[in-house]
Amino acid sequence: MDYINSYKAPPKPTTAPTYDDGPLDLNFCMPIPKVLESERVKLVPFVPALFATQFLTAVSDHPHLYDYHVYGPFHSSDPSEFYLWFEDRMRSDPATLPFAIIDKTRPAPPEAHPDQGGALAGILTYLRTEPQNLATEIGHLVIFPPFQRTHVTTNAVGLLLIHALEVPEKGGWGMRRVQWTAAPNNKPSIKAAERMGFKWEGILRNLRPMPGEREDRRKYKGEPRGLKPSARPAVMDKQGDPLPGVPSWDTAFLSLCWDDYDRSEVERLMARRS
Numbered sequence: 001m002d003y004i005n006s007y008k009a010p011p012k013p014t015t016a017p018t019y020d021d022g023p024l025d026l027n028f029c030m031p032i033p034k035v036l037e038s039e040r041v042k043l044v045p046f047v048p049a050l051f052a053t054q055f056l057t058a059v060s061d062h063p064h065l066y067d068y069h070v071y072g073p074f075h076s077s078d079p080s081e082f083y084l085w086f087e088d089r090m091r092s093d094p095a096t097l098p099f100a101i102i103d104k105t106r107p108a109p110p111e112a113h114p115d116q117g118g119a120l121a122g123i124l125t126y127l128r129t130e131p132q133n134l135a136t137e138i139g140h141l142v143i144f145p146p147f148q149r150t151h152v153t154t155n156a157v158g159l160l161l162i163h164a165l166e167v168p169e170k171g172g173w174g175m176r177r178v179q180w181t182a183a184p185n186n187k188p189s190i191k192a193a194e195r196m197g198f199k200w201e202g203i204l205r206n207l208r209p210m211p212g213e214r215e216d217r218r219k220y221k222g223e224p225r226g227l228k229p230s231a232r233p234a235v236m237d238k239q240g241d242p243l244p245g246v247p248s249w250d251t252a253f254l255s256l257c258w259d260d261y262d263r264s265e266v267e268r269l270m271a272r273r274s
Contacts (some may be wrong), residue, residue: 013087016080019048029094029131030173036163038270040105041155046098046123048086050113054120056082058144065142068186070210070249095129098140101156103147121147124156135177136164157196158270165261180254190252196269198254206248
């Protein structure tokens with residue numbers, strides 16, 4: 001019997017959306033919490049119409065914030081690049097849900113929505129969410145420099161852990177596994193995960209290519225910039241490679257599973273003052 005293959009990759013967005021024409025469809029595969037909140041930090045879904053301008057202003061002069069991400073850096077001089085990335089990697093993916101991190105201990109800027117309730121401190125995301133496998137990942141973490149080494153990261157990660165791992169009758173999703181991935185040489189990220197209770201699992205080599213990391217294409221503010229420290233050098237002598245000259249990404253995996261999870265310990269970490 002003969003066969004056919006009619007698969008077509010979904011088209012990528014080519015025009016930057018504006019997100020200012022009504023309620024944003026977050027297109028996520030699980031129920032979406034309107035707010036996750038601790039004493040000092042609040043997480044709300046990242047709606048570009050509310051947060052994109054603040055976000056781009058905060059990251060524009062800090063390209064190093066993206067040294068360990070396979071995308072970026074973004075700059076306020078070209079917001080369309082951020083909008084295209086958000087549409088392609090965030091909103092269009094039903095396994096991904098981004099959150100704006102609000103530091104309630106600092107005032108919101110004058111231009112912020114009156115309900116923001118604090119200063120935008122960064123972004124954090126559920127990704128690779130698999131309801132059928134009761135699994136998700138916490139990642140795409142960007143914390144602005146003034147909020148690093150404060151209570152912000154611990155509280156933001158803790159809020160997502162609690163919501164993911166608590167059973168539905170306690171307001172959560174009832175996941176059995178939350179994973180964390182990082183470049184193997186991104187020691188601060190790995191330490192942050194281990195501090196929250198994630199356990200080391202290992203490294204997957206050459207997990208994914210990094211098309212944006214071609215040295216001859218990578219620029220910031222129009223100027224060439226070298227490879228990110230997270231990039232594995234391309235195998236230049238592999239004949240017929242489908243992505244010639246494109247480096248790969250090795251990835252360290254950690255996880256916190258339901259049988260390791262202790263809500264009281266997560267809340268203790270979130271409450272620490274030093």
